[in-house]
Every structure is written in C-alpha cells, then in structure tokens.
Amino acid sequence: MTVSDTLSLAINAARAAGTEILKIYNSNYDAWEKEGNAPVTDADIASEKIILDTLRASAYSVLSEETDDDLARLSEKTIWVVDPLDGTQDFLNKTGEFSVLIGLVQNEHPTLGVIYQPTADKLYFGEKGKGSYVQTNGGDPKRIHVSDTKKLASFQAVMSGFHSNPLHLALATGLGIAHTTRMGSAGLKAATVAEGQHDIYFHTSHHTCEWDTCAGDILLAEAGGTMTDLLGQPLLYNQTDVNRRHGILASNGVIHEQLVEKIQDYLLREHSSNT
Structure with a gap:
C-alpha cells in the first residue's frame, strides 16, 4: 500500500x-x-x-x-x-x-x-x-471493512459513555437493537463501525462538532459505511457553524436509509408524546 x-x-x-x-x-x-x-x-x-x-x-x-x-x-x-x-x-x-x-x-x-x-x-x-x-x-x-449485518435485531450498537443520554438507549430499543456497548471518543466509536466491530453509532446532541466527525467520516466511507446527520444528509465541513445541529448517524451502510426513516419516526413520536 x-x-x-x-x-x-x-x-x-x-x-x-x-x-x-x-x-x-x-x-x-x-x-x-x-x-x-x-x-x-x-x-x-x-x-x-x-x-x-x-x-x-x-x-x-x-x-x-x-x-x-x-x-x-x-x-x-x-x-x-x-x-x-x-x-x-x-x-x-x-x-x-x-x-x-x-x-x-x-x-x-x-x-x-x-x-x-x-x-x-x-x-x-x-x-x-x-x-x-x-x-x-x-x-x-x-x-478494514464494515459488517454486512442487515437485520436490526442483530445490530451491535456503540453509544457514548460519559455523554450518555437516556434517549439514546430508548432509541436503540425502539429500533429493535438489543445489543449495545458504551465507549468513549466519537472517533473511536466511528472506527469500530468502520472495522465491523459494531454496526451503528448515533448521537442526537447538537454539541458534536466537525472535529468529532471528520476523521471518522472518511474512514467509515472508505471502509464501505455511511455517516450522515439524523436526517440522512451528508455532513459538510469547513462551515461557519461547526456544530452538528441534526446529530450524527454512522452505520455499515447496508440499511442506512431505513435507519434514518425509523429514527425520524421514533423522534417524532417522542416529541409528540412530550408536547
């Protein structure tokens, strides 16, 4: 190489x-x-x-x-x-x-x-x-290459450790994901998805920034995976606002569009139930 x-x-x-x-x-x-x-x-x-x-x-x-x-x-x-x-x-x-x-x-x-x-x-x-x-x-x-897991019930999710949010575990459960692991460092979590150790990593907070996702974004893409925001839009860099206002979603890419739809549906229901 x-x-x-x-x-x-x-x-x-x-x-x-x-x-x-x-x-x-x-x-x-x-x-x-x-x-x-x-x-x-x-x-x-x-x-x-x-x-x-x-x-x-x-x-x-x-x-x-x-x-x-x-x-x-x-x-x-x-x-x-x-x-x-x-x-x-x-x-x-x-x-x-x-x-x-x-x-x-x-x-x-x-x-x-x-x-x-x-x-x-x-x-x-x-x-x-x-x-x-x-x-x-x-x-x-x-x-390294992402996994080829297709069924949500078989997905291994990696989530934040010290920046954990009850919504994240509830969302994983709502998606039908039974296996979750907590880990530090946004970059390391993206890397474990890139090497196939996990299948999905997401974060709903707007506090994640360009420097948290940039290296992991290209690593995941070159390993066959996908990273977008929670709306399914590609992440852009060198922007005036460096925050990820719509969160992030990193996956093996196999059912990424389906994940976006299910996440948005879940978050919409959560919002409706709290208003």
Missing part, C-alpha cells in the same frame, strides 16, 4: 501527539472547564501544539477544537480539522478510551483521516479512493 505525503504527515502528527498525551496521562496534570463546561487538560493543549507545529509543513489552515476560530479558513478550499484529544472526560476518568483525530477537508468533504488511540497504540487511517486500515503496536497495517 502507498501512503501519500499528506497522510504520512497526519499520521506522524497523531503519533507524536499521542506520545505526549500518554506522558501526561501517567503523571500529575491540571484540568479545568472551558466555555460550555467542557473539560480541558494539559494534555489537550500539549497535543494541539504538537499537531499544529507538525501540520504547519503543509501550509493548510487548521480548524482545531482548542484554538479560537477566526473564520479565515472559510476562504480556503482545503483545511485540516483536528480534535487533539477526543474523549477528554474518558482521559480524566482513566478509561483509556480517548484518541487523537486529524482529518483533511477539500471542498467541504473529508479526503483523509487519522484516528490514534495512544493507550492501545492503535492507529486507524484512510484516504479517499485508497481504503481504510488499522495498525496495532506498529505491526503491518490491515485493511
């Missing part, structure tokens, strides 16, 4: 950031809350600095979670989208389920993505037209 220079740069950035995150993870560090009460740690900031310094070689602008967004990126066709530490709450709670997310966007769509879980030394990467891969402990990369 051939890795482009741009993807190689992103992989190097993710690995270097992950190494620093692990050092901080296993030491004493400071943590605080930013606007919106979201947690931030020394690891978020250190990781972001390493990534920004590394990606500077590409000359593309960067949209990153911990850096103020001046919107200058909107005039550019190609940008990086970065979450330096996806799953900060899991970092704080020592679950090991956090990751570094780096994606490249061209003309509002992701073209490559990297997801790195430092605690497992597990690297997911993919590039448009070239497939998605996983590499564990520095071994040989292995190509």
Whole structure:
C-alpha cells in the first residue's frame, strides 16, 4: 500500500501527539472547564501544539477544537480539522478510551483521516479512493471493512459513555437493537463501525462538532459505511457553524436509509408524546 505525503504527515502528527498525551496521562496534570463546561487538560493543549507545529509543513489552515476560530479558513478550499484529544472526560476518568483525530477537508468533504488511540497504540487511517486500515503496536497495517449485518435485531450498537443520554438507549430499543456497548471518543466509536466491530453509532446532541466527525467520516466511507446527520444528509465541513445541529448517524451502510426513516419516526413520536 502507498501512503501519500499528506497522510504520512497526519499520521506522524497523531503519533507524536499521542506520545505526549500518554506522558501526561501517567503523571500529575491540571484540568479545568472551558466555555460550555467542557473539560480541558494539559494534555489537550500539549497535543494541539504538537499537531499544529507538525501540520504547519503543509501550509493548510487548521480548524482545531482548542484554538479560537477566526473564520479565515472559510476562504480556503482545503483545511485540516483536528480534535487533539477526543474523549477528554474518558482521559480524566482513566478509561483509556480517548484518541487523537486529524482529518483533511477539500471542498467541504473529508479526503483523509487519522484516528490514534495512544493507550492501545492503535492507529486507524484512510484516504479517499485508497481504503481504510488499522495498525496495532506498529505491526503491518490491515485493511478494514464494515459488517454486512442487515437485520436490526442483530445490530451491535456503540453509544457514548460519559455523554450518555437516556434517549439514546430508548432509541436503540425502539429500533429493535438489543445489543449495545458504551465507549468513549466519537472517533473511536466511528472506527469500530468502520472495522465491523459494531454496526451503528448515533448521537442526537447538537454539541458534536466537525472535529468529532471528520476523521471518522472518511474512514467509515472508505471502509464501505455511511455517516450522515439524523436526517440522512451528508455532513459538510469547513462551515461557519461547526456544530452538528441534526446529530450524527454512522452505520455499515447496508440499511442506512431505513435507519434514518425509523429514527425520524421514533423522534417524532417522542416529541409528540412530550408536547
């Protein structure tokens, strides 16, 4: 397999950031809350600095979670989208389920993505037209593909851990999904769908942002899956509003349209019963 220079740069950035995150993870560090009460740690900031310094070689602008967004990126066709530490709450709670997310966007769509879980030394990467891969402990990369599960009763759903919402479990039950797993990091959840470990991941909150979905979006697509919002619309990137106002839905793609219809029907009934 051939890795482009741009993807190689992103992989190097993710690995270097992950190494620093692990050092901080296993030491004493400071943590605080930013606007919106979201947690931030020394690891978020250190990781972001390493990534920004590394990606500077590409000359593309960067949209990153911990850096103020001046919107200058909107005039550019190609940008990086970065979450330096996806799953900060899991970092704080020592679950090991956090990751570094780096994606490249061209003309509002992701073209490559990297997801790195430092605690497992597990690297997911993919590039448009070239497939998605996983590499564990520095071994040989292995190509990954989504599952071929068609029946909802057989679906394995992965849902948020510390950002869990009673609606999510109720929705899974309403869809007829009996098997659910909780996991940290939006990127890792998307990656497990991409490698066929799970069949569906969804989130109804509008707090999910471009940096949470970018890397996972292209990885899932190259593995044969689909990621949209809950209305079934493709996710666009490098937008003025970076929030996912209509949630996200990641699946193996086999019955994605059916999932959208069933989810919308369920949410409509829920809304009607609460008004």
